[in-house]
Amino acid sequence: MLNLLITHATLPDGRTNMSVAVQDGRIVEVAAGLLAPAHDTVDAAGQLLSPPFCDPHFHMDAALSYGLPRVNQSGTLLEGIALWGELKPLLTEEALVERALTYCDWAVAKGQLAIRSHVDTSDASLLPVRAMLEVKKRVAPYMDLQLVAFPQDGVLRAPGGLDNLKRALDLGVDVVGGIPHFERTMGEGAASVKLLCELAAQRGLPVDMHCDESDDPLSRHIETLAYETQRLGLQGRVNGSHLTSMHSMDNYYVSKLIPLMAEAGVSAVANPLINITLQGRHDTYPKRRGMTRVPELMAAGVTVAFGHDCVMDPWYSLGSGDMLEVAHMGLHVAQMTSQAGMRQCFDAVTVNAAKVMGLGGYGLAVGCDASFVLLQARDPVDAIRLRATRLKVWRQGVLLSETAPATARLSLPGRPAAVP
Numbered sequence: 042m043l044n045l046l047i048t049h050a051t052l053p054d055g056r057t058n059m060s061v062a063v064q065d066g067r068i069v070e071v072a073a074g075l076l077a078p079a080h081d082t083v084d085a086a087g088q089l090l091s092p093p094f095c096d097p098h099f100h101m102d103a104a105l106s107y108g109l110p111r112v113n114q115s116g117t118l119l120e121g122i123a124l125w126g127e128l129k130p131l132l133t134e135e136a137l138v139e140r141a142l143t144y145c146d147w148a149v150a151k152g153q154l155a156i157r158s159h160v161d162t163s164d165a166s167l168l169p170v171r172a173m174l175e176v177k178k179r180v181a182p183y184m185d186l187q188l189v190a191f192p193q194d195g196v197l198r199a200p201g202g203l204d205n206l207k208r209a210l211d212l213g214v215d216v217v218g219g220i221p222h223f224e225r226t227m228g229e230g231a232a233s234v235k236l237l238c239e240l241a242a243q244r245g246l247p248v249d250m251h252c253d254e255s256d257d258p259l260s261r262h263i264e265t266l267a268y269e270t271q272r273l274g275l276q277g278r279v280n281g282s283h284l285t286s287m288h289s290m291d292n293y294y295v296s297k298l299i300p301l302m303a304e305a306g307v308s309a310v311a312n313p314l315i316n317i318t319l320q321g322r323h324d325t326y327p328k329r330r331g332m333t334r335v336p337e338l339m340a341a342g343v344t345v346a347f348g349h350d351c352v353m354d355p356w357y358s359l360g361s362g363d364m365l366e367v368a369h370m371g372l373h374v375a376q377m378t379s380q381a382g383m384r385q386c387f388d389a390v391t392v393n394a395a396k397v398m399g400l401g402g403y404g405l406a407v408g409c410d411a412s413f414v415l416l417q418a419r420d421p422v423d424a425i426r427l428r429a430t431r432l433k434v435w436r437q438g439v440l441l442s443e444t445a446p447a448t449a450r451l452s453l454p455g456r457p458a459a460v461p
């Protein structure tokens with residue numbers, strides 16, 4: 042007898058009336074109209090069954106710290122970094138762990154089962170690193186948490202920056218991070234990209250850098266990142282996060298840059314909620330949107346995913362761990378309003394995000410992990426439109442979360458009683 046059988050599901054690729062059979066935490070069959078004895082049978086009633094949402098870019102060490110010790114008055118990236126610097130001496134490991142675990146609860150309830158979180162390695166104490174490694178251990182039974190060694194204050198700019206980052210990797214952090222646009226000069230930024238890619242190559246680790254999170258069209262560290270990726274044979278293991286300067290770059294230069302990225306196998310993560318909030322702050326009018334060139338990168342074959350980046354922290358006061366809200370904003374900012382474009386935005390928070398993170402066993406195919414989300418929606422576009430209720434969330438065949446369907450009971454004069 043099967044452990045679990047989902048029937049009458051609609052899949053993201055448009056197939057309807059599909060059944061998904063689960064045994065020992067894995068998908069053993071996906072077929073139309075399949076009925077077989079199972080310990081648990083769930084009738085999806087035509088609703089969308091999706092692989093879980095993945096957040097390929099987050100800052101869990103800062104999450105839910107909004108207002109500590111004060112709020113960001115200017116709303117800029119730079120005041121956010123300064124504010125995080127004020128908060129860091131006040132942090133305790135216990136409070137960091139507690140806030141992160143609370144956020145993971147929110148995320149699971151929203152169908153997020155994988156998060157790549159950057160963790161600040163700037164301080165010699167590595168307090169955030171130790172706290173996030175503890176969180177990684179605690180959530181492992183229900184969530185894949187990847188950690189990126191992120192030198193927030195600059196790996197070359199901050200005293201001891203490189204040594205601290207290496208020690209974080211020694212402790213078990215998974216990915217090499219960077220922040221070239223925050224180093225002192227363009228030259229030092231490029232040098233930081235080179236040395237961090239070399240470090241990743243030596244250690245056999247992936248790379249995920251905050252790269253060109255700036256409105257400066259001459260911030261071109263992504264070019265160096267693509268070059269180093271090719272030079273060191275790191276194709277498929279390197280991601281450029283943010284890349285907001287590409288929004289403001291000269292079109293001729295970008296016509297050369299995007300093919301270079303595609304050739305190097307560098308992926309890209311845009312963070313729509315944060316990019317639209319932080320970028321263009323030095324503009325009067327017109328104000329730039331700041332998000333990187335998502336549809337153009339996708340058209341060139343670059344894997345592009347969307348990240349949440351921040352939830353209630355020094356940079357962003359809102360957010361709830363809902364990757365459909367991220368996709369909704371991304372769709373608007375990138376003007377990806379065609380049917381195909383909207384579905385690409387759904388992919389950006391599911392399959393593409395999983396690809397950026399290098400997740401194994403991801404998807405709705407035989408042999409994949411039985412990890413999926415049942416949404417109160419008919420298809421991916423409906424899911425984004427409604428930021429649909431995550432009715433049920435399973436990981437490896439185990440039910441982790443249930444949410445009651447959203448309904449409203451109307452009593453309107455002249456209208457029949459209805460539930461919209």
Ligand code: FE2
Nearest residue numbers: 100159251350
């Ligand atoms: Fe970030």
